[in-house]
Amino acid sequence: MSAMQQQQQQQQQLGDDGDLQGSVEAFFANTDSAVLMAFRVAKSQASWSVAGRRTRLTTKPRILVVTVSVLGAYLRCWLSIAAVYIFCVFPVHLFRYFCGNLMQLAKLYKLKHLIKVEAVSSDNTGCSFVMGFDNLKNQRVAPPQWNMRTLDDRNRLLTGILKLCKENVGRIPKIIGMDVVEMALWAQANAKSLPIGGPVSTDAIEAGGEEKDAKVTVERELVSKAEEDDMEALLGTYVMGIDEAEAFSERLKRELTALEAANVHAILESEPLVEEVLLQLDAAQSSVDDMDEWLGIFNVKLRHMREDIESIEARNNMLEMQAQNNGALVQEMDTLLERLRVPPEYAAILTGGTFEEARMPQNVEACDWLAGALHGLEPPFLDANYATMRAVKDKRAELEKLKATFVRRASDFLRSYFSNLVDFMISDKSYFSQRGQLKRPDHADLRFKCRTYARMLQHLKTLDRNSLDPLRKAYCHSLNLLLRREAREFANELRASTKVLKSTGAWLDSTQGGATQGAGGGDNSPVSEAYAKMLRIFIPLLVDESSFFASFMCFEVLPLNPPSAGGDDDDKDDDDISAMEMDGTDIKSSEQNPAELESLNQSLQELLEGIQEDFYAVVDWAYKIDPLRCISMQGVTERYLSGHKADAAGFVRRLLADLQSRISFQFNRFVDEAKFQIERHDRNVKQMGVLSYIPIFASLAGRMENLIQENSRDMVDQAYMKLVGTMFTVLERIAQVDPKYVDVLLLENYAAFQNSMFDLANVVPTLARFYQQASEAYEQACTRYINSVINYQFEKLFQFAQRVENLLYTISPEEVPFQLGFSKMDLRKILKTSLAGVEKVLQGLYKRMQKHLTSEELLPSLWEKFKEDFLDKYESLEALLMKCYPNEALSPSSLEMKEIFKALVF
Template structure:
C-alpha cells in the first residue's frame, strides 16, 4: 500500500522500508524508505497516519556514514550521517538489517563504495556480497516486469493506432519492405552524387601536400642558413670574451700602476728637505717633519715581492734608503751640536721639571686671561690698560714653540674686545673656545714628547737633566732619594691627564670663579650659562676635540655639574612664594611668566632642553596653589585665584610648551571653578533676606514637609513671604546690583579684563535664581497670587543700564 499510495503516482519504485522512531525522543513512528527513480536513489522519511505523507528526502549520494551502533550484539539503534547525524531506533532487527543490506548493495553498485559502514556484523555484509549478483539480476529483471500506468496507456494507444495493420501482418511486412527498398535507392543516389565532390576533395588534398613539400624545402634552406649564422655568432662571442679579458687585465694593470705611482712617489720638495737636513728654524723643522712622515709612509707601503725586481721600483726604494740615511746623519749632527754629552743621572725627573715650571707660567697667564674676561663682561673697560701694563709679556718662545699655541693675553682673541658686554653666552663661549686649543695643543705635545700615549717604559738614558731658562732651582720635593729607583719608573708611567692637572692646576678654580661672575650679571644668567656649556659639550662630542683632550672633557664636565647646581638653586629660589599679596596677579605668577619667557628665549636653539622641562614642571607645580592666606588679602580669595589661573591659562596657551599642556588645561578648569564660587558667594548680597527665606523653604521640603504645607509653617507663611518681598522693590534691586557692579569693578585687576565675563556670569546666575524663586512660589504657595515686584525683563534691563552707565 505504501508503494501504491506514495511512490507509484510519482513514477518511483520502492526498494526497502523500515519502521523507526527518533532515538532519545518521544516515540513517534515513521517509515524510512529506499526508493529508485531515473535520476538516482534517495532516502525518504514518511510520517504514518491515516494517509502516508512524505516529509523529508535525502539523495543517496549525500549519505556519508552508516553506523550499526554495535557489532557483537543485536541492537535496534542505527545512525545515518548526511550533513548532520540522524539517530533512529528500528521496530525490529530484521527490518533494520534488511534496510542496511539494501543501502550497502546500492552503495556498491551505483556509488563505488563511497559510503562508510561501521559497527555492522561482517556476516551480514558477506551474505549481501554473495547475493549481490543475483539481486542485481533480479533488480534488472524486475525493472521490466512492471509497467507504469503511463507506459501502459502509451502502449495501448500505439496498438489502437496500428490495429488494422497489425491484423494483416503480411501486408504490413510487405509495406515495410517497400519502404526499406526506397530508402536503399535514395542512399545509392546520394553516394553517386557525392563521388564528384570526393574527387574534388582528393585534388585539393594533393595540392595541399605539394605546398607542404615546398614549405619543407624552404625551411630546410633556412635551417642551413641559420646553422652558418650560429657558427659565426659562436666565433663572435669567443672574440668578445677575449676582449673583455683583455680590458679586465688592462684595468687591473692600471690600478696597480696607479697604486705604485701614488704610494711610492715622494715630492721634490720633500726630497730637497731630507737631502739638506736643515733644522735651524721652526719652519724648516716643520718641513723636515712633513718630509720624514711622507718618506716613512712611502717606505711602509706593502708591495708584492715580485715588484721589487722591477727596475723603476728598485731605483725608487734605493733612493728612499739613501734619503733616510742622509737625514739620519744630518739629524744626529744637529742634536750633538745643540746638546752636550750628558752622563747617566738617575735622579732626574723630566715630568716633574716640566710640570713644575709650566704650572707657574700658566697660572700667571690664566689669571690674567680670566681677569680680562671679567672686566669685559662687567663693562669695566677703564681697567683694561692697567691689566695690559701688569701682564705685558707673552709666553716665552721656547714653551710656545713646544706647546704650539699662541699667547692668551696678547691679542689672540680680538673678538673679546668687541663682544657685547651684556651677552653672557657670547663671552662664555669665547672663553671656552680660547681654552680648548691651548689644552689640546699641550696634551698632544706631552703625549708625543714623553711618549705617554704608547704605554711604553722610557729608557733610563732618556732621564737626563732638563735645562731651561724658566726652571731655576728645583724644589726639594722634586729631588727624591737617589735609591728610589722604583718611584722613578712609576712616575714615568704617569698618564697625560694627571700631568695636565698639575700644569693647569689653576684653570678649574678660575673657570668656576668666572661662572659665578656670569651668574651675577642678571637674575637668570645661570640659564644662559647652562645652555652655553651644554651646547659646547655637545659640539665637542661630535668633533675630534673630544678624543684629543680628555683633560678638557673632565674639567668641563665638572663645570657643567656646577652650572646645573646653580640652575637648580635658582629654581628652588623661584618656587618660594610670597606670604603677603594685595590681590591681582600674584608676584610668584609674574616671576614664573618672566622665567618662562627668558628661558624659552635662551633655550630656543639649545641642543638639549631636558633640564628646562624639569624646571618648568617643578615651577608650575609651585604656582598651582590650592589656597591663599585670606588674612593678608583685602579682596575675595576666589577672585584672586580666578584672575591668576586665567592669567596662567592665557600665558601657557600663547607659549604652547609641550610639557605644560596638561597644566594649561588644569589652569582653565581651576579658573572656571573659582569663577563659579565667586559668582555664587557674591550673588546672595543683592537679595540677601529673600535668598535666606527660600533657602529655609528648600530645607523644609528636604526634611520631608510637603510643598503645599510649607505655607502653614509660621516662619514661612504667606505673610512672612509678602514682608520679605516688599523689602525688595525693583528700584532697590537695581541699586543693589549697581553697588555690586562697582565693588567687582573696584577689586578686579584691569589687565585681565575679566569684568564683562564675571558680570555676564552674575547676570545668568541671578536670572536662574529668580526663576527658581518663582517656581518655589508656584509650588509652595499655589493660588496665593504672590509675585515679586520685578520680572526677568526688568532684570535684563537693570543689567544693561548698569553696564552702559559705567562705560
C-alpha cells in the first residue's frame, strides 16, 4: 500500500471517528455522563457445544465508549483543612447496531472492576485482546475478544484506560502479552491526542446537570509545553561527551551555589514576615499551654469520676452475683431435697408388699425408683461435695436398708416359688410319659410363670449382685429334679415301646440280614430310631433350658442358642430376656464375658447333672440288641455335636461328646470281640479252602456301609483296619501249619477277599488299600505256587539252564560243552529224562493243580499263568542252548511246545 493510500485511509478513519464521537455524545446528551473515548471494534466470542467443545467463532461489530459519571460528594476533614471531593466512576459502554445504523446499549463495564488486559496469542497483528473483570469470574461462557481496527486505536484506548485507573481508581490492571514499553513510547509521541493526562476535574461536569455537552478537561499536566521546550534548549546547549563531564559538573555546582545564595537572600528579605509569624506562634504556644493546664485539671477530675464509677459498678456486680448465687443455691437445695425424698408408696412396697403376679408391676416400679435413687447418690450424678453432708449420708443409709430388706424378702419368695412350682409339676403324672404313651416334655407353662419375675431378678442383680447365686442354685436344684424325672420316664417308655429281636451280640450273629440291606440304604431299625428320637426330643430341650436359664438368671453372655441341628423344625419359645440399664432399657452384650461364661457353665452343670445316665441307658440297650447300630447312633450324635460347636453352653457339648465316647467304647468292644473270635479261629487244625470269616466279614462290611451316616466314617474305618489286619495275620499263621499247601491256601483266600470286596473297595478308600494289599499277596502266592508246579516235573531241566547261565559269567559259550557236568552227553540225558512224554506230563500237572484247588473258578487263570511262565522259561532255555550248544536242537522246540499246549484237552 502506498503512503498516499495510507494517508487517505487515516483521514477517512479520522472522519469516521469524528462522526462516531458526535453520535455517541448525542446519545449521552440527556444523561449525567461525559464521553471520553469512543471506538469501533469487533467482538469475537466462541460458542460451545453440549459436549463442551468449541464449534465456531462468531464476530459482530460493536462500539466501545469510555465515559465519566458523577456519583456524589461528601465533606472529609484532615487536620484543620476541609475539602470537597467528587467521586466519579468510569464505565465502559458497549453498543450494538440494530435496524440499520441505530445504536443500542448492550453492556456496561466499570473500570474499577477491571483487573487484567490480555492479548490474544492467535492474533499476530496485536489488535485483539481480552479484558478481565473481577465481577465476571463466575460466568459460564468464554470472555469476549475485542478486535481494534489499528494498533493506534488499541494503544489510545489502553493508554487512556491505564491513566484513568492510575489517577482515579488508585491501581492499574495487569497487562499480559503486550509490550508496555512500546505503549509508553507511543503515548509520549501521541500525548496531545490522548483525551486525558491526569485526574479528572469536576469543574468540567456540572453537579446539577445543566451543561451535558461540557468537555472533560485536565486539572494539571506533569510537564507543560514551555517547560519541555526549555529543557530541550538547555540540553541542546551541552555536548554530552565523556571528556566534558567534569566541566559540566563544575558548572552545575556553581549554578546550584548561586541558587542557594538567591534563596538565602530571599529569606533574609522576608524577615519582617518571619517575625510576625514567630509572634503569632508565641501567642499560640501560650494558648496551648493554658489549654494543656485546663486539660490536666479535667483529666484529674475525670480520673476520680471514673474510679467512683468503677467502685459503684463493682458493688453492683457483687450484689448481682450474690443474688444469682442465692437463687442457684435455693434451686440446688430444692433439687437435692427432692432427690432425697422417699415416696411413702414405694417404701411400703419395698418393705412389706406382696409378690403376687398382679402386684409385680408395682414391685418393678419401686425397684426402678430404688435403683435410680441409689445411682443418683453416686458421682458423677451427685456432686462429690455433697457426699460428706449428713443428710446425704443418712439418706444413703436409709436406701441401703430398704435395698437389703427388699432383696431378702424377694430372695426368700423366689426360692420358695421355684421349689413349689417344680414340686407341683412332679406330683402331676400327666407331665411325664406313661405306659403306652410317650409324652414330649413341655416347659412352656413353667417358663411363662418364671418370666413374670424376670424383671425383678434383673433388679435384684442391679441392687445386690451376690443375691443371685443362692437363687441360681435353688432354681438349678429344683429344675434338675424335673428334667431327670422326665428323661428317666421317657427313656423307660421308649425302650419298652420299641419292638425288636434281641441278638446274642456275637459278630457272626450281627451279620445276619446284611444281604437284604440295599447298597445305599440307611438305618431304619427301631433301635436307631429310638436313640435318634431321644436326642431329637431332649437335646433341643436342654439347649432351650440352658438359654432360658442364662437369660432368666441375668448372665452377661451372648445368646446360647445355636442353629438347629439335625434338621429339627420344632417351634422355639422366645426366651430372650435381656439385661437392662438403670432407666429400664435393655442391654445387648456385644462381647463374650469369660468370667460370666464360666459361672454359667458351672450352674448348667448343676442344672443338668445326672441326666446323662438315661442317655447312657439307651445306648447300652441299643448295643445289646444290635452292636452294629452303634454306627448309626454315632452318626446321629456327631451331627448334633457339629451343630452345637458354636454353643456357648458347654454342658450340651459335653453330654454329646460323652455319648459319642460311650458309643465308640461299645462299638470298639464289639470289634475287639470279633477280632478275638478271628484270632481263635480253628487254631492248630488243618485248613483247606476259603476260611469262614472272609465271607462273614464281607457281609459285615456291607451292612456297616449301609449303616454309616455322615460323620461315623472314621469309626468304621478304624474297625476295618483292626478286623482286616487281624484276618490277614491269622490267614498267614494258618497257612504255615501245612507248608505243602501254604500258597494254595493263601491264593484262594486272598482271591475270595478280592471277589467279596470288589464293589466296596471302589467306594471305600480304607477297603481299597486292603484290596490292593490282598491283590499283591495273591500275586506273590500265585507266583510261588506256579514255580512249585513247574519244578515238580522240570526242576532238573531248568536247574541245568541256571547253572549254564552262572557259568557264562566266567567263561565263553564255546567253552561250556567242555566243562565237567556240562557236556553234550549230559545235556542229551537231561533233555530225554525231562521232556519224554511231555504231553502226558502237562496233563498230569493240570490234574494236580485241579486236585489242590477247592475253588474251580481259580483253575483257568492259574493254568494260564502256568503256561505263560513255563513257555517263558522254555524259550530262554532254547536260546541258551543255541548259544552254547549250536549243534544240539531242543526237541520239542518252543513253537512245538506252544502247539502242544493248544492241543491239550482236559
